[in-house]
Amino acid sequence: MMAEKMLKIEIDGRPVEVPHGATVMEAANQLGVYVPHFCYHKKLSIAANCRMCLVQVEKAPKPLPACATPVTDGMKVWTESDYARRAQRGVMEFLLINHPLDCPICDQGGECQLQDLAVGYGGSASRYEEAKRVVPHKTLGPLVAAEEMTRCIHCTRCVRFGQEIAGIMELGMTGRGEHSEILSFVGRSVDSELSGNMIDICPVGALTSRPFRYTARTWELARRKSVSPHCGLGSNLVVQTKHERVMRGPAMMPSLMRLTRSSRTAFSLPMSRTDVTPAATLSSALPCPMCPCISYMPGTSAPPSPSMTSSPSVIGPPVACTLAIRLP
Ligand code: SF4
Numbered sequence: 001m002m003a004e005k006m007l008k009i010e011i012d013g014r015p016v017e018v019p020h021g022a023t024v025m026e027a028a029n030q031l032g033v034y035v036p037h038f039c040y041h042k043k044l045s046i047a048a049n050c051r052m053c054l055v056q057v058e059k060a061p062k063p064l065p066a067c068a069t070p071v072t073d074g075m076k077v078w079t080e081s082d083y084a085r086r087a088q089r090g091v092m093e094f095l096l097i098n099h100p101l102d103c104p105i106c107d108q109g110g111e112c113q114l115q116d117l118a119v120g121y122g123g124s125a126s127r128y129e130e131a132k133r134v135v136p137h138k139t140l141g142p143l144v145a146a147e148e149m150t151r152c153i154h155c156t157r158c159v160r161f162g163q164e165i166a167g168i169m170e171l172g173m174t175g176r177g178e179h180s181e182i183l184s185f186v187g188r189s190v191d192s193e194l195s196g197n198m199i200d201i202c203p204v205g206a207l208t209s210r211p212f213r214y215t216a217r218t219w220e221l222a223r224r225k226s227v228s229p230h231c232g233l234g235s236n237l238v239v240q241t242k243h244e245r246v247m248r249g250p251a252m253m254p255s256l257m258r259l260t261r262s263s264r265t266a267f268s269l270p271m272s273r274t275d276v277t278p279a280a281t282l283s284s285a286l287p288c289p290m291c292p293c294i295s296y297m298p299g300t301s302a303p304p305s306p307s308m309t310s311s312p313s314v315i316g317p318p319v320a321c322t323l324a325i326r327l328p
């Protein structure tokens, strides 16, 4: 079998070889060059609707979106030239026109892609003096809050996640331009098994977690490794705690680009506001009789005795699993 011919490309003066069909964004990622983006996600289809990833490409008459531009042999790309930076700053200015800039009270503050990129690409003052648009809040159900849809930048990540990963079209976008809105189907809520991921995947604070809203700021939370209480495979996850209480279910780990964690796992822990048991007490805890996670008796600080562990009727297996949290 013939080896696949690799395409040679230069990004910011650095050569890289990528297979046919790769995009400029993928080539840049391979080189470790960061291209600012919102709508791009490695596990989702390309929408190219935020335009934040504009880069300069040799001989192209205008800046091109890195996420949707396929590599051609000999291509030369600049991601940080004056031309590219001006394009990226222009897009950021447009994105911020209608954004409410309510970072001080936003649940996403401190972990918001828009906030982070606005530091690097935003201006210190807005030239926009007209009235900003306001989008009425939506009721999407008990898990996903859409109370501040004015924050939405219409990246459609949430819509594509539903269609492509969860396999259920729970959200869609209606309207065009500044009349665009993210909506659920009339009279339907968003409550599928995977819908909690939409909160994690939203790059701004438009979709937030209803149980978590306004209970803590992200920088007050400690991250602790644990295992899924609802998964017979004992999937690893990270729970976020404040004052030794679980405040938030496992957030998607961006480094792993995980997208398929069940909402049952994501919401069961914060909804029960579980206390975290110190590592010392769990270090000798015995395995749960029902799944491969660590278990202990709810309401006690001591690990379960062998007799309790071997008696599911005493422990109540799923409850015991829900409280199983291991410190790193
Ligand atoms: S709600 Fe969030 S994920 Fe959905 S389109 Fe708006 S900004 Fe993107």
Ligand code: FES
Pocket: 036, 037, 038, 039, 040, 047, 048, 049, 050, 051, 052, 053, 054, 065, 066, 067, 068
């Ligand atoms: S990341 Fe490329 S257009 Fe949004």
